[in-house]
Amino acid sequence: MLLRAIDKFFSHEASGGILLMLSALAALLVANSSLAPMYEGALGSYLRVTLNGEGLEKPLILWINDGLMAVFFFLIGLELKREMVEGKLKNPADVALPGMAAVGGMALPALVFVMLNWGTPETLGGWAIPAATDIAFALGILALVGSKAPSSLKVFLLTLAILDDLGAIIIIALFYTAELKVDYLMLALLPLAGLLYLNIKGAHRIAPALLLGTIMWFFVLKSGVHATLAGVVTAFLIPIKDKFGKSPLHSLEHGLTPYVLYMIVPIFAFANAGVVLKGLTFSDLLAPLPLGIALGLIVGKQVGVFGVTFLMVKSGLARMPAGANWMHIYGIACLAGIGFTMSLFIGSLSYADPALMNEVRLGVLSGSAISAVLGYSALILAAKRSTPVPAHA
Numbered sequence: 001m002l003l004r005a006i007d008k009f010f011s012h013e014a015s016g017g018i019l020l021m022l023s024a025l026a027a028l029l030v031a032n033s034s035l036a037p038m039y040e041g042a043l044g045s046y047l048r049v050t051l052n053g054e055g056l057e058k059p060l061i062l063w064i065n066d067g068l069m070a071v072f073f074f075l076i077g078l079e080l081k082r083e084m085v086e087g088k089l090k091n092p093a094d095v096a097l098p099g100m101a102a103v104g105g106m107a108l109p110a111l112v113f114v115m116l117n118w119g120t121p122e123t124l125g126g127w128a129i130p131a132a133t134d135i136a137f138a139l140g141i142l143a144l145v146g147s148k149a150p151s152s153l154k155v156f157l158l159t160l161a162i163l164d165d166l167g168a169i170i171i172i173a174l175f176y177t178a179e180l181k182v183d184y185l186m187l188a189l190l191p192l193a194g195l196l197y198l199n200i201k202g203a204h205r206i207a208p209a210l211l212l213g214t215i216m217w218f219f220v221l222k223s224g225v226h227a228t229l230a231g232v233v234t235a236f237l238i239p240i241k242d243k244f245g246k247s248p249l250h251s252l253e254h255g256l257t258p259y260v261l262y263m264i265v266p267i268f269a270f271a272n273a274g275v276v277l278k279g280l281t282f283s284d285l286l287a288p289l290p291l292g293i294a295l296g297l298i299v300g301k302q303v304g305v306f307g308v309t310f311l312m313v314k315s316g317l318a319r320m321p322a323g324a325n326w327m328h329i330y331g332i333a334c335l336a337g338i339g340f341t342m343s344l345f346i347g348s349l350s351y352a353d354p355a356l357m358n359e360v361r362l363g364v365l366s367g368s369a370i371s372a373v374l375g376y377s378a379l380i381l382a383a384k385r386s387t388p389v390p391a392h393a
Helices: 002-011 015-031 036-044 060-086 092-117 135-148 151-175 182-201 207-223 228-236 248-272 288-314 326-335 340-350 354-383
Strands: 046-051 054-059
Touching: 015 036, 015 135, 015 248, 015 340, 036 060, 046 060, 054 060, 060 151, 060 207, 060 228, 060 248, 060 340, 092 151, 092 288, 135 151, 135 326, 135 340, 135 354, 151 228, 151 326, 151 340, 182 207, 182 228, 207 228, 248 340, 288 326, 288 340, 288 354, 326 354, 340 354
Parallel strands: none
Antiparallel strands: 046 054
């Protein structure tokens, strides 16, 4: 009976989002309990992998954020390549509406953040934090609505979130690179060349590509460029069809998804979502950093996604998702404001000060939670409206 219940839970579309919420809640409880010193000590403990004094030496929190998250971005890269070659991103006409909505949904939150942090230069570098959308969390909330929402909304939200992640990857590459060490970057070209060869050859075996990707990750990490980008590059060089007509990319994506969804992302959430509430007052929520993040996620995402969608549909440049009304679109715009994993990740790249990171967690958790509640409520309300907007409205 228990095994059947567990299997039923993990087979549900919302299971990833629910597990993510539970991990964040666990982090919140532990960070504000007597276990807090143990929690902080464990995350700050150093793990060394060296040979003759050369190698990596980082605290556990950075092994999680630089190492495990490289696997997370590797999976995102696999999904992006699949969608571009044979999926939702293959036809430009299908990408136009969610694509422009994603652009609006990244630009407006960043603008809201900058407006509120313009007078505090020490926090201005986190402008990209509210620009990201958490795919697992957002789709998990949409799955809770179930059949009450038209299936076209899932395609719209998924495409929007995938393009949002692509935008986040570009932002990380351009704006969150540390001091560049060209020698290590040049060394990274060697495994990259090997990956290109395997891709062109249509290699069937996955292990050599993963080994080369790991070596490239090491060199990219040492170069100062954020190492998660090595995961994306490796993913794009996994053959979608090998010389036997089989798909290494599909096999890898299928095998990796449960580990990322049910292990890596929850571990990241547990390690990064521990807001310390002791001593916090309501006025702390109104500080420029947490307020900029929260309002960026809540207001910026809604205005950006809904506003661009409204303009494109009304101008005749795009069609409304089939069976949807404007309340559905508003609900999706709210769900796009669930930043969580990606927002916390960009926050960890933006600030080294633990006090500022606590403010980041406060802003991300409050903004994402409010966006989730608003999105779910709007979609339930939309289901009660029986007349959808015509496709050419």
